[in-house]
Every structure is written in C-alpha cells, then in structure tokens.
Amino acid sequence: MITADTLRCQREHVIYLAERGARWILTVKGNQLHLHAQLAALPWRAVPDATSGHGRREIRTLKVLTISTGIDFPHAAQALQIRRRRRRIDQPKRFTTETVYAITDLRVHKARPAQLAAWIRGHWAIENKIHWVSDVTYDEDRSQVRTGTGPEVMAALRNAAIGALRTAGITTIAAGTRHHARDSSRPLALLGIT
Structure with a gap:
C-alpha cells in the first residue's frame, strides 16, 4: 500500500x-x-x-x-x-x-473504512514526524538553494540532523536544534566525533 x-x-x-x-x-x-x-x-x-x-x-x-x-x-x-x-x-x-x-x-x-483510516493515520504520522519538521522547524519551503544537486544535499542534511536528534531521544526537534546550535561542540558530541 x-x-x-x-x-x-x-x-x-x-x-x-x-x-x-x-x-x-x-x-x-x-x-x-x-x-x-x-x-x-x-x-x-x-x-x-x-x-x-x-x-x-x-x-x-x-x-x-x-x-x-x-x-x-x-x-x-x-x-x-x-x-x-x-x-x-x-x-x-x-x-x-x-x-x-x-x-x-x-x-x-x-x-474497509477502518483499514483506510489506519493507512491514512499512518501516513499522517510520517508527515508529522518528518515532513512537518522539515517544513516548519527547518523552513525547507523557503530555502534559497535551487540549483544542481544542492536541494537534494540540503534535504539529506536536514534528514540526517532530524535522525540524529531522534536517535538521541530528543522528541522536540526545534528545541534540540536550538540546544545544539548554541555550542559547536554539542553536534560533534551527539555524533560521537569528540
């Protein structure tokens, strides 16, 4: 499906x-x-x-x-x-x-209607966890990157950031992004690079 x-x-x-x-x-x-x-x-x-x-x-x-x-x-x-x-x-x-x-x-x-409703809710769960975060938290729709492979690279970086924050147990991506943006050593520590 x-x-x-x-x-x-x-x-x-x-x-x-x-x-x-x-x-x-x-x-x-x-x-x-x-x-x-x-x-x-x-x-x-x-x-x-x-x-x-x-x-x-x-x-x-x-x-x-x-x-x-x-x-x-x-x-x-x-x-x-x-x-x-x-x-x-x-x-x-x-x-x-x-x-x-x-x-x-x-x-x-x-x-049947119950199955259709379950599939739609499952789709909205994906929308809310990934697409909405990209669109709202990372303001993807207003990105000025439009040429070459730039849009795909930026989308991959946003998805990697969202995935890293979720893997670390952070549920509010906006707050997690702000926290890690305040100190350049935090994203490195999150990725285990320090």
Whole structure:
C-alpha cells in the first residue's frame, strides 16, 4: 500500500503504480483543482460517518463513497472525506475544522473504512514526524538553494540532523536544534566525533 501526499497525486504517478501492481491512497488538495472540486461536489451529506477517532485535541471522521463514474482520475475506485476537528491550543474552547479528500484504487471488498483510516493515520504520522519538521522547524519551503544537486544535499542534511536528534531521544526537534546550535561542540558530541 502506497500512501502519498498531494505532490504525488498526478496521473502519471498513478499509471506508473498501476503498471507495477501497486495499491495506493492519495491525498487531494489544491494542486488538483478539478479533481478536488469533483470530490467536494460528491453527496457527502448523505453519507454516514464510516469511522471516527479521538485524540487529546482532535476528533477525526471518515466518509467513504464508491466511485463508478464521474471522477476524472485513472483507476480511482473510492473517494474519502476526512474531517479533522481540532481544539485550539491558545483558545481551548474553540475548534478548527479541516476537510481533506483522498482517493484510492482499492475497492470496498479490499479495504474497509477502518483499514483506510489506519493507512491514512499512518501516513499522517510520517508527515508529522518528518515532513512537518522539515517544513516548519527547518523552513525547507523557503530555502534559497535551487540549483544542481544542492536541494537534494540540503534535504539529506536536514534528514540526517532530524535522525540524529531522534536517535538521541530528543522528541522536540526545534528545541534540540536550538540546544545544539548554541555550542559547536554539542553536534560533534551527539555524533560521537569528540
């Protein structure tokens, strides 16, 4: 099962996966305006919640529709609507709600809603532990390195730093990065080079 964020929600990627017999779930956001609009227009109000989950600050619901026609995307068999309602940290009595859509090539007899929800949560765990840290803590999206192999080298260095900090038991990467940046001997000691 391959799960991917919106960057990989492209026709050529799906065709590539299908040719190799891979199964997939893809998140659909603004990078696919036409597909996103098609998914948002489905009759979600008539669909009961298939699963729900609760965290300390979040309530998640999943709705699933079988697609027979009407979605202009190759191999799409089911559409998913994931709604996340989060309690705000700064104002605990207020909530924010986010609706995300996804598609999968798996038919209902191959993937029940609980399994789909588990795969999506597993993907978000990766997003939160790696991609979010790269995007927010290391501000990867605003990097000025754009030519040659520079972007790949910088991404590898960021991932190595995140991996070294996590291996050392540091769970808050931003705080760990600040701590090690204050003294040039700390990163060397972390890597066992001193």
